[in-house]
Amino acid sequence: MTETTAGTQRGESPLAYLKRTWRQNIIYIGFVVVFAFFAITLHDRGFLDPNNILNIARQTAIIAIMAVAMTLVLSSGEIDLSVGAVAGLASVNTALAIAWGGLPAGIAAGLLTGIAVGLVNGFLSTRLLIPTFLTTLAMMGVAKGAAMWISGTAAIPILDRTYPAIFGGGNLGPLPSLLVWMLAVGIIGHIVLLRTKFGRQVLAVGGNVMAARYSGIDTGRIKMAVIVISATTAALAGMLYAGRLQTGRFQLGEGDELSVIAAAVLGGTSLFGGKGTVVGSIIGALMIGVINNGLILMGLEYSQQLIARGAIIILAVALSQAGSKSGQG
Amino acid sequence: MTGAAAGWTAVDLTDISKRFGGVHALREVSLRVRAGEIHALLGENGAGKSTILKILRGVQVPDSGSIAIKGESFPALSPQLAREKGIGMIFQELSLVPTLTVAQNIFLANEPLTARGLIDDRLMERRAREIFALMRVEIDPTAVVADLLTGQQQLTEIAKALSQNAEVLVLDEPTSALSPAEVDVLFGLLRRLKAEGKAIIYVSHRMDEIFMIADHATVLRDGRLIASRPIAEYTLAGLIADIMGKETRNLSDFVSESSATDEVVLQVEHLSSRQRGGDISFSLRRGEVLGIAGLLGSGRSRLARMLFGLEPVGSGMIRLKGKAVTIGSPTAATEQGIALVPEDRRRQGLVLDHSIQANIEIPILKRLGRSFFVDKKRSRTITDKTIERLAIKTASRAAPANALSGGNQQKIVIGKWLATEPDILIMDEPTAGIDIGAKGEVLRLVRALAAEGKSIVFISSELAELIAVSDRIAVMAEGRLVEMINKSDLLTGDSELRAEQKLQIIVQQGGRAA
Known part of the structure; x- marks a missing residue:
């Protein structure tokens, strides 16, 4: 009953502010620490080489893009386990559609794949009230199966020249286009969550669905929107994979759902809804990428990489959550 | 009242002080509860009631002062120790697992085992039945808690405490969700438990109940002990004066012309x-x-x-x-x-983890600018106006709702609906569940809105x-x-x-x- 309130307090020094809120910002501190650690220990192995840095960005961008949408999903108190499989399905459909009807058909096919999957997930969750954990878990299998069936498990080459240039293959000036996509999706996601009415409603639904309903929010519609956005973003990610590799293939994106959720949670988004940060999720994705890259450069074997990566992620999440249990009264 | 029990001292907390950061939650507060007594612990929200109860329950450690339970002294209690020594807490927000049965809840984490080391469900049910028989209430031990009425859930909580041989029962606002008939059942039970020599600490905002059931009252205000006297020495006005510490407004003041x-x-x-x-x-x-x-x-x-x-x-x-x-x-x-300030402010009214401003924004998003974006400036202005008009006590509009007291939380809910200009x-x-001071403010606000x-x-x-x-x-x-x-x-x-x-x-x- 006597606890003080959070939030910025007037007349506080930056140091005191940092001291009070460091746990909320652990991801940024962690990112700097990990980056500095590799920069120092691996400076002779080319960690800081611009090509290596761009490489990290390229490898991470697609995960980061999906993590932006996942931030919305988690903030609304839902989850989407089907993103990786949807990416694979979208890559296959895009590649096939390009072969059949050229570039516009390919783009339409990819995006429609996402919208369709999202509508199904959303319908099952908001109308039949099946938890998204189950609907999207099931959809993960359905989407993967569909991708395998449609493609006959074969890789489908993309011969169109323009497509890869737009979707993740080429460069825009000095920047890889993947990075541009990531920044664009990130900025939009950040503004949507933080500054728009829709974002407020997403957070309210995730924070307390009943209070949101009593406040006149159509909670079903908000959840539906978030689920469709997630699937469509996953489809975009699949199209970027396809562009980067000039191939559509069912394995693209396989297992990404876990990296995406890890990135979001690492960034400070709550698995239980009501709290989310898009910037944190992107940094979370980049941090996972930096760790992967650093561990490879250190010469660790794949098995060791897996263990080290898991340990670092657990450490970061534990640090960020240890102090967040606010005392009650 | 009868003084008959003249019981020995079951709980003796002496000169307890506790600080949270710069805030004195308790300054040299003493609480002495005798066996065979119903002891009302009174004070407005934030007076220190919860803190002293948490110390008694072993959840908080006092900075100074001494604790004695049944004559045995402890520097501090832990939750396990408190339970062993017979402190039983009946929570305001019920702490039962809704999906388990009554018997499973009563013996949760305390289940009797069979010879083979498995849980003995039948024994559990039989013992639960025995406890309910002693309490003279009828509740089916095999019923699932979610299916019970609130009053029955409350009684199950008490049965749970009794099953752990609690000598001291702490009830925090036990009647807030009960119907008058259920309150009668509860009070009958409390009187019997008292006659059996249990010490009962009773926290309530309802003065009529205090005068009906309590023998003794300890009043806290701003973390200090104001008085501890037999209830018979109190008049309603005197008790309210002790609790609020200023001239109290008689409710009839509100009887204004329509x-x-x-x-x-x-x-x-x-x-x-x-x-x-x-x-x-x-x-x-x-x-x-x-x-x-x-x-x-x-x-x-x-x-x-x-x-x-x-x-x-x-x-x-x-x-x-x-x-x-x-x-x-x-x-x-x-x-x-039309606007509705709902019954359950914590579940239906607020997103507790979110700021005051975010809570007030939700129902008025349409008014906050016509575009896709939230007009932050306008939202801040509306929030600040609401905080000022309803006198919400908070450090800032960015404070999360759950950092505020019940009365102030309720003001946020009212404020967010007033912002829709209904x-x-x-x-x-x-x-x-809000203190008398805040209650008066709410009633006055209602009249002002009508005017x-x-x-x-x-x-x-x-x-x-x-x-x-x-x-x-x-x-x-x-x-x-x-x-x-x-x-x-x-x-x-x-x-x-x-x-x-x-x-x-x-x-x-x-x-x-x-």
Whole structure:
């Protein structure tokens, strides 16, 4: 009953502010620490080489893009386990559609794949009230199966020249286009969550669905929107994979759902809804990428990489959550 | 009162101090509770009641002071130690697992085992039955807790404490969700437990209950001990003066002249719920406060939910300013100028982890600029105005709702609905579980809103409060509106009875005719 309130307090020094809120910002501190650690220990192995840095960005961008949408999903108190499989399905459909009807058909096919999957997930969750954990878990299998069936498990080459240039293959000036996509999706996601009415409603639904309903929010519609956005973003990610590799293939994106959720949670988004940060999720994705890259450069074997990566992620999440249990009264 | 037990000291907390950061939650507070006594622990929210109870429960460690349980001294307690020494806590927000059975809950983490080391369900059920028999209440140990009435859940909590041989029972606002009949059962049980020599610490905001059940009262204010005396030495005014520490406003101060006009804003005709039936007819005028009285389950909250589009209407008609309307959703209700301050502010009213500003924004997003984006400046202005107008005590508008006391949380809920500028404000138990000071503020606010020309439907179980604030009072029973009473009828007349007593009789009987 006597606890003080959070939030910025007037007349506080930056140091005191940092001291009070460091746990909320652990991801940024962690990112700097990990980056500095590799920069120092691996400076002779080319960690800081611009090509290596761009490489990290390229490898991470697609995960980061999906993590932006996942931030919305988690903030609304839902989850989407089907993103990786949807990416694979979208890559296959895009590649096939390009072969059949050229570039516009390919783009339409990819995006429609996402919208369709999202509508199904959303319908099952908001109308039949099946938890998204189950609907999207099931959809993960359905989407993967569909991708395998449609493609006959074969890789489908993309011969169109323009497509890869737009979707993740080429460069825009000095920047890889993947990075541009990531920044664009990130900025939009950040503004949507933080500054728009829709974002407020997403957070309210995730924070307390009943209070949101009593406040006149159509909670079903908000959840539906978030689920469709997630699937469509996953489809975009699949199209970027396809562009980067000039191939559509069912394995693209396989297992990404876990990296995406890890990135979001690492960034400070709550698995239980009501709290989310898009910037944190992107940094979370980049941090996972930096760790992967650093561990490879250190010469660790794949098995060791897996263990080290898991340990670092657990450490970061534990640090960020240890102090967040606010005392009650 | 009887002093008969003249019991030995069961709990002896002496000169307890506790600070949280720079805040003194407790300064040299003592609490001495004897066996065979019902001891009221009183104070406004933030007075230190929760802190001293947490120290007794072993959840908090005092900075200084001594703790003795049944004569045995401890520097500090842990939750396990407190339980071993017979401290049993009955929580305000029930701590039962809704999906488990009554027996499973009573013996949770304490299950009797069979010879083979497995849980002995039958023994558990038998022992639960024995405990309920001792308590002289009828609850089926095999029932799932979620299916029980609130009163039965409360009794299950007590059974759980008793099963752990609790000698000291702490009850925090035990009656806040109980119907009068359930309160009677609870009080009967407490009196028997007292006679058996249990020490009972009773926290409540309802003064009538304190005078009915308690033997002794300890009053805290701002973390200090104000007084500890037998309840017989107190008058109501004296006790309230100790709790609040300033001149108290008599509730009758609110009996102001009506601001009701002749313009009917809401007309309800033979309204019934699709699921539960009923028959409700009344009209509400501009500037009027219509009180709704009735027992728990009489359909008061259902009426509120039907008017706010949260519960489907079976038959009947709702007219707003003469025009027949259907209100299918809270969004539609809000657009029609209706607002609902719901019954359960923590679950239905607030996103507790979110800031005051974020909570106030939710129902008014449409008004915060026409574009896709939230007009932050406007939102800040509205929030600051609300904080000022309702005197919400907070360090900043960015503070999360759960950092505030119950009374201030309730003000946020009221504030967020006032921000929608409704014509009709429905308030469902707006003063439940908040301290007397905040209660007075809420009642005054209701009158002020009515004077501004808003129409208010005020649902409450506290009859004195209903009489104080309402122009007319509707009594509900079994989903029907059975009686419409003008306040003047209650306040005048030749009967010996006070207004609350007259109203209580009507409520209990389910109408005057019955």
